[in-house]
Amino acid sequence: MIVYELNTSVSVSDTGLCDASSFSYSIPLPATGEDNLLWSQIGVFPSSVIIADAQSENLLINNLIEGIYSFSLSVEDGICPSAKDTFSITVSNLPIADVGIGDTICSLSYDLSANEPSGTAKGYWIYSDLFNLNIEDSLSHITSLTASESGFYSLYWAVENGVCPTAVDSIQIGLFAQPIASIVPEPISQNTLLSQINFYNTSINNPENYWVLSLDEDSIIMLDTAFHSTHMFENEGEYTIKLITQNHICLDSTSQQLFIELGTSFYVPNSFTPNGDGNNDVFMGVGTELKSVFTTIYNRWGDRVFFTNIKEEGWDGMIRNKKEASQGVYIYKIEVVTNNSKARLYMGPVILIRD
Numbered sequence: 421m422i423v424y425e426l427n428t429s430v431s432v433s434d435t436g437l438c439d440a441s442s443f444s445y446s447i448p449l450p451a452t453g454e455d456n457l458l459w460s461q462i463g464v465f466p467s468s469v470i471i472a473d474a475q476s477e478n479l480l481i482n483n484l485i486e487g488i489y490s491f492s493l494s495v496e497d498g499i500c501p502s503a504k505d506t507f508s509i510t511v512s513n514l515p516i517a518d519v520g521i522g523d524t525i526c527s528l529s530y531d532l533s534a535n536e537p538s539g540t541a542k543g544y545w546i547y548s549d550l551f552n553l554n555i556e557d558s559l560s561h562i563t564s565l566t567a568s569e570s571g572f573y574s575l576y577w578a579v580e581n582g583v584c585p586t587a588v589d590s591i592q593i594g595l596f597a598q599p600i601a602s603i604v605p606e607p608i609s610q611n612t613l614l615s616q617i618n619f620y621n622t623s624i625n626n627p628e629n630y631w632v633l634s635l636d637e638d639s640i641i642m643l644d645t646a647f648h649s650t651h652m653f654e655n656e657g658e659y660t661i662k663l664i665t666q667n668h669i670c671l672d673s674t675s676q677q678l679f680i681e682l683g684t685s686f687y688v689p690n691s692f693t694p695n696g697d698g699n700n701d702v703f704m705g706v707g708t709e710l711k712s713v714f715t716t717i718y719n720r721w722g723d724r725v726f727f728t729n730i731k732e733e734g735w736d737g738m739i740r741n742k743k744e745a746s747q748g749v750y751i752y753k754i755e756v757v758t759n760n761s762k763a764r765l766y767m768g769p770v771i772l773i774r775d
Contacts (some may be wrong), residue, residue: 432507438584463491515579518587524594527668534577540579570596597625599665601674626665691771694737704734714755
């Protein structure tokens with residue numbers, strides 16, 4: 421009687437390959453000399469491969485591309501039940517990470533865009549400044565970034581597939597809040613020869629400031645880089661005060677006209693914010709040595725929405741029946757008579773801003 425050894429089991433472990441097109445494996449068999457084995461591919465996804473010798477204990481598979489393959493191995497001796505096992509081979513291409521070129525913009529929000537991972541790879545964003553940065557979806561290759569303050573930020577896009585080394589690309593982004601320039605002039609003291617005016621800087625997002633005071637386009641009287649500025653006027657005339665604010669590459673500017681007379685000064689703001697915070701809530705022309713002031717405000721259709729002949733009274737942004745006027749541009753007409761009976765007429769736009 422011949423007694424055969426039972427093939428109780430064969431086992432092949434699942435395998436991951438990085439950037440490979442072939443796979444080899446050897447399986448030890450019992451020393452009976454009577455065993456027959458067969459390697460075979462289960463299905464044809466993601467491609468049909470070539471098994472060099474499907475009946476050899478030394479397996480060699482060619483024509484692998486990226487994807488997950490399933491194979492089976494059976495061993496039999498013709499007498500005992502056959503032993504079988506299935507296993508998978510995961511082929512992954514080298515991951516690629518690409519976030520492009522960095523940028524510097526005048527905004528605290530930025531649209532991030534990196535390459536979309538292929539195959540089984542997954543990507544994720546890495547950043548160290550957890551206090552000032554927020555990414556809407558750190559696992560998406562296209563997402564949005566928001567910063568709480570201006571500055572330069574470094575981010576990294578990492579792509580991995582669990583088999584190959586992780587690919588990482590970096591980008592530096594400059595996010596700077598857009599400055600908004602704003603001036604509030606205020607007379608300090610006047611006499612018949614001198615007129616001193618303070619220029620208060622009420623801008624936002626403005627670490628750098630440049631003041632330019634001019635009598636005309638070719639006559640610059642004052643240049644200043646202080647946050648607030650002051651000038652003593654010794655000659656009458658129509659002046660322009662301009663403030664340029666800067667936050668890195670981001671700029672904004674505003675200007676106002678000043679009408680200076682000997683012993684009299686008068687200025688008209690170009691905007692106001694009637695929001696009840698006690699700062700710039702009322703629009704009015706302000707000056708000294710004034711006998712009378714008549715202020716009229718018109719809307720963009722030419723309708724009169726406000727009038728007063730009281731020097732100390734300005735427009736609080738309310739119209740008929742104590743209704744709030746809409747945000748937008750209005751036209752002012754201010755008629756002034758000075759103490760020395762000189763008449764002046766000032767007309768121009770004023771912007772009503774509601775937060």
